[in-house]
Amino acid sequence: MPDAVPPLSFNPAGIELDRRHGLSRQLYQALRGRVLDGRLASGTRLPASRDLAAALSISRNSVVRAYDQLYAEGFIEGRVGDGTYVAKLSPLAMPSGKLSTKPSTGFSTGLPTALSTVQLDSPVFSSSKVIHSNALERVEKHHLAQPPSGPPRAFRVGVPAFDLFPFDVWAKLNAAFWRKPDLQQLCYGDAQGDARLRGLVAAYLRSSRGLHCSAEQIVITSGAQQAISLCAQLLVDPGDIVAVENPGYRAAGHAFAVAGGDVRGVPVDSDGLDCAALAALDHCRLAYVTPSHQYPTGVVMSLARRLELLAWAGRNDGWIVEDDYDGEYRYSGAPLAPLAALDRGGRVLYVGTFGKVAFPALRLGYLVLPPGLVDAFARRRAVDVRHSEVSTQAVMAEFMAAGHFxxxxxxxxxxxxxxxxxxxxxxxxxxxxxxxxxxxxxxxxxxxxxxxxxxxxxxxxxxxxxxxxxxxxxxxxxxxxxxxxxxxxxxxxxxxxxxxxxxxxxxxxxxxxxxx
Structure with missing residues (x-):
C-alpha cells in the first residue's frame, strides 16, 4: 500500500505587510490572492495562527481575524484535529484553471460590450414603441404590488433601523450646504454623480469590500432600483433571455421584463444560484444575483459557486448584475467580498444602496461598472433625470468624509x-x-x-x-x-x-x- 501523500507546505515568504494599515485585512488579501492565482493550491496546509504570527512578526489576533474571513468566504477549511487547509476548488470553476489577482483596468481586446442595440438617443427608449407585444404581455405577468407605506412595524421586510439615523447631524450638514452653497454646484451636474461622493464611495468599497474600483467607474443613481433598471435598459434587447434567481427579488425581474427581456427563473440551493441550471439556458448572457444574502432565502453564495458563475459569464460573453443590497450586515467577521471583487474580466456590474444603512426615502444608490460601460450608462441616465439631486449627494459626501457614515x-x-x-x-x-x-x-x-x-x-x-x-x-x-x-x-x-x-x-x- 503506497504511503499517503503529505500535504503541500505553505511558505509565508513574500508576504509583505504595511504596519501603518490594518494587518489582518492585508494578510487576508495576500492569502486570498495566492489561492486565486494558484500559488496556494487546494489541499495546502496552512500554519497554525500562532506560528504564522511569529513568522510575520504580527499579533496572533491579526492572523485569527484573517483566517476567520477566509473561512467565511470559503477559501480555507478546518479539519478536526488536523489543522487548516486551502479549500478544494474545482479548476473548472475558474477561467483557464485560475483567476488573476491583477485588478482589471478595462476590457480585454475583442471583448464585446454587448450593449442593447436600441439607440441611446431615442426619446422612446423604454416606450411601447420599443417593447413589442410579447414583451408587454410579460410586463403584465410581472405586475408588482407597491411596497407597504406608513410607519415601520414588525416584521416589515427591507427596512433598516432608520429610527437610529443621526437626523440631527444630517440636518446640520444640510443646513451648512444651503447656508452658503457653491454656485457651481447649483448648475447642471455630472450625469455620473457628484465627483466627491463617487470618490468616497470608491474608497469605502475598497476598504470594506476589497473591491478595487475608482470614482470614474461609479454612477450615482436614485436608489438600487434605478441602478437595476439602467442595467435592463442598456444590456437587454427585446426577446433576450435574462436569468434571475427563483425565488428572488421580483422588482428586478419586473425591470428586465419592462425592457423586453424574456425573464427565466433559475433555482437557488444551499450554495446560491444553480449554475448548472443557468448553463442549460441557451443564448442567455445576463444573470441577476444577490450573492451576499440571497433575497429572500438568505443563502450566502459559496466561493465555488461564485467562481463558477464568473466562469459562465466569461464563456458566454455575458454580464452579471450583482445586487449587494444589505452586504453591510454580517454578524460575524467583516462583510464578504462581493463577486465584483473576484471579477477580472469586466463582467460584473455591482449595485449598491444607501437605503439599507440610512433610510429608504433617501433614494440614493450607485453602480460600479466595468470601465467600458461607464459613458453609456451616464448618458442613458441623463436622458431620464439629467443628474441626481445635488444637495443630497453633497451632504452624503460630507457625512462620509467626516466619519459619520x-x-x-x-x-x-x-x-x-x-x-x-x-x-x-x-x-x-x-x-x-x-x-x-x-x-x-x-x-x-x-x-x-x-x-x-x-x-x-x-x-x-x-x-x-x-x-x-x-x-x-x-x-x-x-x-x-x-x-x-x-x-x-x-x-x-x-x-x-x-x-x-x-x-x-x-x-x-x-x-x-x-x-x-
Whole structure:
C-alpha cells in the first residue's frame, strides 16, 4: 500500500505587510490572492495562527481575524484535529484553471460590450414603441404590488433601523450646504454623480469590500432600483433571455421584463444560484444575483459557486448584475467580498444602496461598472433625470468624509444584531406546519419554512389580524413557476422596530397562532 501523500507546505515568504494599515485585512488579501492565482493550491496546509504570527512578526489576533474571513468566504477549511487547509476548488470553476489577482483596468481586446442595440438617443427608449407585444404581455405577468407605506412595524421586510439615523447631524450638514452653497454646484451636474461622493464611495468599497474600483467607474443613481433598471435598459434587447434567481427579488425581474427581456427563473440551493441550471439556458448572457444574502432565502453564495458563475459569464460573453443590497450586515467577521471583487474580466456590474444603512426615502444608490460601460450608462441616465439631486449627494459626501457614515454603519449593525436576537429568542416554537427557525448570519430578514401554501396564507392572515406584517415566501416566485416547485414560508424583517416592539409582536403572534 503506497504511503499517503503529505500535504503541500505553505511558505509565508513574500508576504509583505504595511504596519501603518490594518494587518489582518492585508494578510487576508495576500492569502486570498495566492489561492486565486494558484500559488496556494487546494489541499495546502496552512500554519497554525500562532506560528504564522511569529513568522510575520504580527499579533496572533491579526492572523485569527484573517483566517476567520477566509473561512467565511470559503477559501480555507478546518479539519478536526488536523489543522487548516486551502479549500478544494474545482479548476473548472475558474477561467483557464485560475483567476488573476491583477485588478482589471478595462476590457480585454475583442471583448464585446454587448450593449442593447436600441439607440441611446431615442426619446422612446423604454416606450411601447420599443417593447413589442410579447414583451408587454410579460410586463403584465410581472405586475408588482407597491411596497407597504406608513410607519415601520414588525416584521416589515427591507427596512433598516432608520429610527437610529443621526437626523440631527444630517440636518446640520444640510443646513451648512444651503447656508452658503457653491454656485457651481447649483448648475447642471455630472450625469455620473457628484465627483466627491463617487470618490468616497470608491474608497469605502475598497476598504470594506476589497473591491478595487475608482470614482470614474461609479454612477450615482436614485436608489438600487434605478441602478437595476439602467442595467435592463442598456444590456437587454427585446426577446433576450435574462436569468434571475427563483425565488428572488421580483422588482428586478419586473425591470428586465419592462425592457423586453424574456425573464427565466433559475433555482437557488444551499450554495446560491444553480449554475448548472443557468448553463442549460441557451443564448442567455445576463444573470441577476444577490450573492451576499440571497433575497429572500438568505443563502450566502459559496466561493465555488461564485467562481463558477464568473466562469459562465466569461464563456458566454455575458454580464452579471450583482445586487449587494444589505452586504453591510454580517454578524460575524467583516462583510464578504462581493463577486465584483473576484471579477477580472469586466463582467460584473455591482449595485449598491444607501437605503439599507440610512433610510429608504433617501433614494440614493450607485453602480460600479466595468470601465467600458461607464459613458453609456451616464448618458442613458441623463436622458431620464439629467443628474441626481445635488444637495443630497453633497451632504452624503460630507457625512462620509467626516466619519459619520462608518460610525453609523457600526451602530446599525449592532442594532440589527440585537433585533435579530430578540426575534430568535422570542420566536414561538411548535407552531403547526412551521419549520425550524434557521441560523441568521447576515442581512435584515430571515425566511422560516412552512408546510404548504395554504398553511402559509392562514398564518399570515392570522398575523395581519393582530397587526403583524409578514410576507409569504410563495409570492417571491416568478409567475411561470410550476406550482409543484413553489415552496412556502414566512419572510420576516427584523430590523424595522426595536427589540421591545419585536417582543410585543411575538406575543401577539403566539396568541393569534394559539401558542401558550
Amino acid at each position: 462608518q460610525r453609523h454603519i457600526r451602530r446599525m449593525r449592532r442594532a440589527a444584531l440585537a433585533r435579530r436576537d430578540a426575534l430568535l429568542a422570542g420566536w414561538p416554537e411548535a407552531v403547526a406546519g412551521v419549520g425550524a427557525m434557521p441560523t441568521v448570519v447576515a442581512g435584515l430578514h430571515v425566511t422560516v419554512p412552512v408546510q404548504g401554501i395554504e398553511r402559509e396564507r392562514e398564518l399570515i392572515a392570522q398575523a395581519t389580524c393582530v397587526g403583524v406584517e409578514i410576507n409569504g415566501l410563495s409570492s417571491y416566485w416568478l409567475p411561470a413557476t410550476a406550482p409543484s416547485q413553489i415552496c412556502a414560508g414566512m419572510v420576516l424583517g427584523f430590523a424595522a422596530v426595536p427589540p421591545a416592539a419585536i417582543g410585543t409582536a411575538l406575543a401577539s403572534l403566539a396568541k393569534a397562532w394559539g401558542i401558550r
